[in-house]
Amino acid sequence: MRNGSGTFRRVKSRDLAYVALFAAIVAVLGLLPPVNVPGLPVPITAQTLGVMLAGSVLGAKRGGLSLLVFLALVAAGAPLLSGGRGGLAVFAGPTAGYLYSWPIAAFVIGLLTQLFWKRFNLAWALVANMIGGIVVIYAIGIPFTALFGDVSLWASFTGSFTFIPGDLVKAVAASVVAVAVRRAYPVIELPSRRATAG
Amino acid sequence: MRWGRRAAGGADDAVATGAGIELRGVRHAFGERVVLDGVTLTLTEHRVGVIGGNGSGKSTLARLLNGLVVPTSGTVRVDGLDTRTQVRAVRRRVGFVFQDPDAQIVHPTVAEDLAFGPHNQGLDDAEVAHRVEEMLDRYGLAGHRDHPAHLLSGGQKQLLAIAGVLAMRPQRIVFDEPTTLLDLANTRRVARVIDELEQDVVVVTHHLDLLDGFDRVLVVEDGQVVADGAPAETVPWYVARMG
Amino acid sequence: MLSLYVPGDSVVHRVRAGLKLAVLAALGVGLFLGDSPVLMTGALLLTLVVGVAVAHLPWLALAVQVRPVWLWLALLFGFHLLATDLRTGTVAVLRLLALLVAAAVVTATTRVTAMVAVIEWLASPLRMVGVRPDRIGLVLAMTLRFIPLVADKAARIREAQAARGGSRVRLGMAVPLLIEVLRMATTVGEALDARGADDVPVRRGGRRARLAA
Ligand SMILES: Nc1ncnc2c1ncn2[C@@H]1O[C@H](COP(=O)(O)OP(=O)(O)OP(=O)(O)O)[C@@H](O)[C@H]1O
Ligand SMILES: [Mg+2]
Numbered sequence: 001m002r003n004g005s006g007t008f009r010r011v012k013s014r015d016l017a018y019v020a021l022f023a024a025i026v027a028v029l030g031l032l033p034p035v036n037v038p039g040l041p042v043p044i045t046a047q048t049l050g051v052m053l054a055g056s057v058l059g060a061k062r063g064g065l066s067l068l069v070f071l072a073l074v075a076a077g078a079p080l081l082s083g084g085r086g087g088l089a090v091f092a093g094p095t096a097g098y099l100y101s102w103p104i105a106a107f108v109i110g111l112l113t114q115l116f117w118k119r120f121n122l123a124w125a126l127v128a129n130m131i132g133g134i135v136v137i138y139a140i141g142i143p144f145t146a147l148f149g150d151v152s153l154w155a156s157f158t159g160s161f162t163f164i165p166g167d168l169v170k171a172v173a174a175s176v177v178a179v180a181v182r183r184a185y186p187v188i189e190l191p192s193r194r195a196t197a198g
Numbered sequence: 199m200r201w202g203r204r205a206a207g208g209a210d211d212a213v214a215t216g217a218g219i220e221l222r223g224v225r226h227a228f229g230e231r232v233v234l235d236g237v238t239l240t241l242t243e244h245r246v247g248v249i250g251g252n253g254s255g256k257s258t259l260a261r262l263l264n265g266l267v268v269p270t271s272g273t274v275r276v277d278g279l280d281t282r283t284q285v286r287a288v289r290r291r292v293g294f295v296f297q298d299p300d301a302q303i304v305h306p307t308v309a310e311d312l313a314f315g316p317h318n319q320g321l322d323d324a325e326v327a328h329r330v331e332e333m334l335d336r337y338g339l340a341g342h343r344d345h346p347a348h349l350l351s352g353g354q355k356q357l358l359a360i361a362g363v364l365a366m367r368p369q370r371i372v373f374d375e376p377t378t379l380l381d382l383a384n385t386r387r388v389a390r391v392i393d394e395l396e397q398d399v400v401v402v403t404h405h406l407d408l409l410d411g412f413d414r415v416l417v418v419e420d421g422q423v424v425a426d427g428a429p430a431e432t433v434p435w436y437v438a439r440m441g
Numbered sequence: 442m443l444s445l446y447v448p449g450d451s452v453v454h455r456v457r458a459g460l461k462l463a464v465l466a467a468l469g470v471g472l473f474l475g476d477s478p479v480l481m482t483g484a485l486l487l488t489l490v491v492g493v494a495v496a497h498l499p500w501l502a503l504a505v506q507v508r509p510v511w512l513w514l515a516l517l518f519g520f521h522l523l524a525t526d527l528r529t530g531t532v533a534v535l536r537l538l539a540l541l542v543a544a545a546v547v548t549a550t551t552r553v554t555a556m557v558a559v560i561e562w563l564a565s566p567l568r569m570v571g572v573r574p575d576r577i578g579l580v581l582a583m584t585l586r587f588i589p590l591v592a593d594k595a596a597r598i599r600e601a602q603a604a605r606g607g608s609r610v611r612l613g614m615a616v617p618l619l620i621e622v623l624r625m626a627t628t629v630g631e632a633l634d635a636r637g638a639d640d641v642p643v644r645r646g647g648r649r650a651r652l653a654a
Contacts, residue, residue, distance in 0.1 A: 013638055014630025016576065020583035021622050021629070024591045027584070031592065057619060069580050076556030077445045077548040078585065085509045087445045087548030088465065089541040093510040094517060149517045150533045152524070159516075173612055180616045185623050266631050286639075294635040301625050302632035306585040318637035348589040362636065 055109025097144020
């Protein structure tokens, strides 16, 4: 949607709406029961799909903020994590690093998506979602578990391996959706290169 | 730029001259697409209706009246205030009710949502609370004060949306298809609410019976006002034209 | 549905949310500084006493919050038995458990709105970089408001697709849902503006006082 006459402020209010609505989407994805995919060791939960979508639909800033908002509500006592978890306790558990990584992951995915925006297609979407939605999340989650639970990095690393196939499935799903949404309703607007008027 | 805006916001009551809404040579385009052209109008009546086919430009016209859309060219003035330069002051005067109440209820509970507008106006807590109570009473929502808004019926949601605007005590209210999503009973209820308002109203609608007793009805077609007059003339004309 | 708060009238309930969070943070730091099993056991017992005896929380309310990490704690303990020693394992597990219970007590005795007010307050230094703290409160409130709405929209789209004979709906519904939500965001943004969300910044304190009450 072009925003022919939009003032600066108006864009701002709509951004608040984007952030809140995507935080709500991440919460609703947490309500879905985990899916068993044949051949995968552990059931897939949908919530990190929301992380990927937030980044690849809204872009870096709004995507990252929507996950921050989501986590703030979880911390405030809303049981919005899959399985009805929430409250401050989940931020102290050994797997809390994965939660902390979500806003950063969404931000990175958004950043890469913006970078690829002009030639964005399934392949570029996959690159963004795998780097931001898998590499970043594990790069934060694994050391956190090691540090917090006093276990070795290697043990923490191998322990998280069972989840990777599921995450790959999600990265593909998020990429397919992101490309379709971009075609129908692109939200990311690159700063238009202004003629440097004298 | 910033400074100018701030000054405009503060000048709320100071520079209000000429009562009514005045559009002069208004043209509006989204990108290449011209959706309103050559609209010149002065609205001073108590109740004004706007009708026309889908995509004719009614919503754009409505949005111009409180500065949600600023015209590509031409000017819109509300009681003398220009929507381009004094948008905050204009918005304080002109409330806006949208078609879908779900999109304009932004707080989780009924009372919190009613408090939102008055709170943004910088009123003190006592005054905000007073207005919330007043609206809860007037629209039969008192029993739902702390209820989640999503548990209300469609009709109650639209009443809440209207009450949320009225709590700000605007002098005028623009409605964009306020009854389109409602059933017959709730349509009548909202029609009665609009009927009873002291404020001047502009109502965009496809429900022609909503316009009974209105002072003036505009017909919009292809971005232009093609008929303008008492509902007894314009509504039958529009119906005949639609064939 | 959207809260782990357990209504009550105890001292713990009445203590200001900000203070509870400060104590919790201090406890977190303190427990990681020490490493004696006695200290950890003491801390765990203390938090349990505060939660169950002082705040009158049902065991279940605490268990619900701690349960998701049981398995992890067990794994952690097992790992320490194999890799380090019993003492290190016990300390690590007790420390986490004490912290989890303390966090659960704070969550169960504090309303979401009061927590949101604290978040708003914590964010107030961001004013210097141009962030308006009351907007953070607004976005949090909007999210709570929109969760049931988005869930409804998702359910409606699923029904519509099922009616047209779509059976594998999971991914197929994501695109229409997202587009509907994105469209709605435009109207929500307009509604915010129409109701003065971008009007003169509100007085400090007013909203916070109302929310925390
Ligand atoms: N933000 C926008 N960007 C681009 N085009 C727009 C935008 N808003 C409206 N339009 C286009 O402008 C034209 C007029 O739209 P408007 O919403 O004013 O019509 P309307 O008379 O309210 O129609 P309806 O009865 O369907 O509500 C339409 O063709 C619409 O597609
Ligand atoms: Mg319209």
